[in-house]
Amino acid sequence: MRVVLAGGGTGGHIEPMLALADALTRRAGLPGGPVTVTCLGTARGLETRLVPARGYDLRLIPPVPLPRRPTVDLMRVPGRVRRSVADTRALLRELQADVVVGFGGYVALPAYLAARREHVPVVVHEQNPLPGLANRIGARLAARVAVTAPGTPLPRAEHVGMPLRPALTSLDRPALRAEARAAFGLDADRPTLLVFGGSQGAASLNRAATGAADALTAAGVQVLHARGPKNTDVTVPARPAGSAPYVLVDYLERMDLAYAAADLALCRSGAVTVAELSAVGLPGAFVPLPIGNGEQRRNALPLVEAGGGLLVEDADLSPAWIGTHLLPLVTDPAALAELSRHAAAAGARDADERLADIVLAVATGARR
Incomplete structure (x- = not known):
């Protein structure tokens, strides 16, 4: 054949x-x-x-x-x-x-x-x-x-x-969590936010996440942030002693490990990204690309309406929005578990x- x-x-x-x-x-x-x-x-x-x-x-x-x-x-x-x-x-x-x-x-x-x-x-x-x-x-x-x-x-x-790849469709996030966090230099037991804007990164996500770095890490939330290979100007100062880690990488070769390490994702809403997050049961805060014909918003909307994530317009994303909306969520295990359950139910x-x-x-x- x-x-x-x-x-x-x-x-x-x-x-x-x-x-x-x-x-x-x-x-x-x-x-x-x-x-x-x-x-x-x-x-x-x-x-x-x-x-x-x-x-x-x-x-x-x-x-x-x-x-x-x-x-x-x-x-x-x-x-x-x-x-x-x-x-x-x-x-x-x-x-x-x-x-x-x-x-x-x-x-x-x-x-x-x-x-x-x-x-x-x-x-x-x-x-x-x-x-x-x-x-x-x-x-x-x-x-x-x-x-x-x-x-x-x-x-x-x-x-x-x-x-989707079997590495994702068969992913057992809880079973792989300790190994995944260790692979990225993250602490084993802290709540974890994953930030990525596709293979090239996203400027608005980079600005908002790094701007919220102090608030997130001071509250005990560690961050795994893929800034994009060309965005080497995106940096975060070393964290003060006792703060949670903020790990910046150019690109995530092992998305299965990144998803296993995370409790919540802040990301664009390309069709593959939405499908991957729902397949692995990882809730997302989706930021549709603000150009084109609105397909990224359409991609995320069914999952958000099913209770598996949040939707925020690119123009509304800011460090303050992260502090107001994501910080309370990523530190609430019960709310995360409910979002995760709905995300997994919507996945194929x-x-x-x-x-x-x-x-x-x-x-x-x-x-x-």
């Missing part, structure tokens, strides 16, 4: 793509023979680092950025699409693809169009409640359409959830396997 995955560009596309790749690879010993996975990407995306690091073959195609609004650059899109589709068609023939799975973004659109012309069936997975242009087009061409959020406006959408831990079932069913049907 030869499966081609198209999900390059951002971590929000790449992480579910790799979770599906892992699930398909685990099926290699089942009836039907081994599954060969090839990922499509471009030279400009995070996939050039993340895909090879996970052991998967990466093939590069020309990117097709899709402007959100009418601009002069929109006039160049048809030519870019034609070139990228031609290159992708050649790749699909070379790989003898049985199915193409797309996750949206500027890699997925040429993959969908190339698959249609090569008569290769398509499966679409949409991560956000509000689909992007590539997946709106892809869904019209697809044999099956899977979505993360119920009610996502795509034709024939099947709710499966967000594919088997989306990778459910999506793998769909993909293999489509590929098997096409072979008949």
